[in-house]
Amino acid sequence: MEEFAALIDALVYTRSRNEKLRLIAEYLRATPDPDRGWALAALSDGLDFPAVKSSTIRNLLKDRVDPVLWSLSRDFVGDTAETASLLWPAPDHPPSPPSVGETVELLEAMNRKSVFVELPKLLDRLDPSGRYALLKLATGGMRIGVSSRLAKTAFAQAFDVSVEEVEEYWHGLAPPFAELFAWAADGQAPPDMANLPTFRPFMLAHPLEETVVDLSDYVAEWKWDGIRVQLVRAGDETKLFSRSGDDISATFPELLDVLPFPAVLDGELLVRGSHQGGEANDVTQGGAASFNALQQRLGRKTVSKKMLAEAPAFVRLYDALLIDGEDLRALPWTERRQRLEALMSRLPDTHFDLSRVVEARDFDHLAQIREGSRDDAIEGLMLKRKDSPYIAGRRVGYWYKWKRDPLLVDCVLMYAQRGSGKRSSFYSDYTFGCWDGDPDKGAELLPVGKAYSGFTDEELKKLDRHVRQNTVNRFGPVRETDKSLVFEVAFDSVHESKRHKSGLAMRFPRIHRIRWDKPVHEADRVEALRALVRD
Amino acid sequence: MPAPFSWIRPEPWGIHVVPADAWVDPSRPVERALVTHGHADHARGGHGQTVATPETLAIMELRYRTGTQDEAGDIPHKAVPVEYGETIKLPGDVQATYFPAGHVLGSAQILLEHAGERIVCTGDYKRRADPTCPPFQIVPCDIFITEATFGLPLFTHPPIAEEMAKLLDRLAAHPDRCVLVGAYALGKAQRVIAELRAAGHHDPIYLHGAMEKMCRLYEEHGVDLGELRLVSDHTKDDMRGSVVISPPGALNDRWSRRLPDPITAMASGWMRVRQRARQRNVELPLVISDHADWGELTRTIEEVDPVETWITHGREDALLRWCQLHQRRARALAMVGYEDEDD
Incomplete structure (x- = not known):
């Protein structure tokens, strides 16, 4: 835990991206399994220990520090974990820090009751920096200026592999990522992803701002105001992922048995209904309700029949990454679009349609169309370079988003x-x-x-x-x-x-x-x- | 007979000693000011008369051109020097005695006595040893008027030797770079230099131009700072492997481009909180303060054991709460104009 705490502190105080990469890479090389895997998980997506919440820490501290002094301190520091690490009464014995692996084991074994006995024991084994690292690890999200992408890049750098390949395997594996280290650090065979319905990172767009593009190189689509999703079928299982890669299958059960073949599809999840702003007109392609209507369905773990009947979800497709096991991502957008159009006859129109291409004579004409669009299910326009491959993340010059004026x-x-x-x-x-x-x-x-x-x-x-x-x-x-x-x-x-x-x-x-x-x-x-x- | 302590009135811009028509650390010009120490938020110019220690008067003259000395260097009636332990009589049968506060060179607590009642104004203070000024002295009193800059239980300043070791370790690990320490120009800078010397670091230390005069003033008052050099007189190569000291404001300024790949450090009590260090782009936080930490504040109130504690500025809510929890009478004064400076 000392090395991990030292890494966290060093990262907090480091501004340079290269220096952060170096610090993380050095730690990953020097640290054994499973500690390095847990650390990588903590730095990237965060770990989740249901027994430890921010409120748990607050309650623990309020038993040891006057509640008013706790609140004033928390308010000043602006971070519960850090406040607690500073206010925790120093034990009278010297620290005996556990390893990261042991820490994770102990945290996993805690429940909502035992946490009030077991977490203090752990805190008593650490110094203030160690306590900070422990509480950050235990409550998820480190918020220390390290993005998930940066952590993966550091991993790639540490073992001299490509970050794209790391991304490809990442979502099919779970912490502490033993297979990932075995492949990258020890030269073993890469993890087999073929039959797993895993998330592939989205291709994202830059804001257009002052840029003007030539419509002979770019195609325009509506930017629909729903939530961007990826629908994946592999083996015999279908999963739905949100933009950040969260599995939201349970929230939209109606989409889990409508994809009849293995594929990875990119689209906008919308709910039906024209009465809430979605004007069914020829200019925009109607049939979708406003985001406000969709919002009623977000974040639910179970869905009532009434919900399913009143606001049924469908996916308006933008792109295809894989079809029948064939990887299309390296192909230009025009070819992927042809494959996607050809695919529509194999998909039920109750749950899928195709996001229409917006035809315009030139850029000025497109600007007029954007101004004139009154459909509340539209956020603006997307501009996609016709020859763009499908690349994870945001690359300059390929895709632009052009939102309606606020x-x-x-x-x-x-x-x-x-x-x-x-x-x-x-x-x-x-x-x-x-x-x-x-x-x-x-x-x-x-x-x-x-x-x-x-x-x-x-x-x-x-x-x-x-x-x-x-x-x-x-x-x-x-x-x-x-x-x-x-x-x-x-x-x-x-x-x-x-x-x-x-x-x-x-x-x-x-x-x-x-x-x-x-x-x-x-x-x-x-x-x-x-x-x-x-x- | 007037009500107890009615002769002293806290106002938002200073503490008014009514019978003497004098003000302690007023933030606006007054006829007679009793000044605890030379920091800008306590010592302002434009007063008719300034009563302070000789060191504080010298600092005020250097920093704020307060007119306590005229062109010829003579001290006119406007400046009234008071040595530590010395008592002066003020109008209205008020006596003022100055005692060391341990904050910076010349810093004093002021004991005010009238009608058999005793009131101590601490100004700013600390209880840790400081090679640049005499230590804080416990002065028994009825009303203890304290600061609370670091008045939250999370503030524990570590032993300064630990912070010096952190600085010197980092310096040794990067012989081609320099460590640039942001430190307040009055007090903090000289203390850091003196503590570096005490830790066995005798190499030349490089100064930002704005620190030079104050360091010289400290030396004139008998504080040994070792060999000091000005950054402007030297090349990047000269400064590799050295400590450089600048005001906090220059840390991220263009000025620092002339330094050899500086590691940015800051000496301040606020560095205890990670996000405060991040906000200032500090890579090496050094938790060094010239103010009392939480433990020192509460211990001092216990040792002085006054009838009542008044809190001037800082995190007064929390210290007030502590007083309530310990059955001590206390009140927070809504003072304006006292800032946390860059401590």
């Missing part, structure tokens, strides 16, 4: 909360409101949303100062401000919601501009926002 509204800052992680000392999460009538006749502000992005680091410093200097009330980590600052807030759409006092909820709100100049009585009214609701 909606804008002027709101007033009401509350601010301290951020966590990198922003732990800053008031960086803002709740803002609109007027419920004429502000000159005594109208009040009603909260309409919350945002914590869209500003630069420089602006964050100014906002933090504004909050500190204009506080009228404090509620734990939240400060109420004197409501003197206007934000121009951008958002993708707005919906009715019973959860908020204003009766409205914005989708993906972010701070578009800070209007230091604008008087608050000129901010928008709730009514103006309500007029933008379209479902």
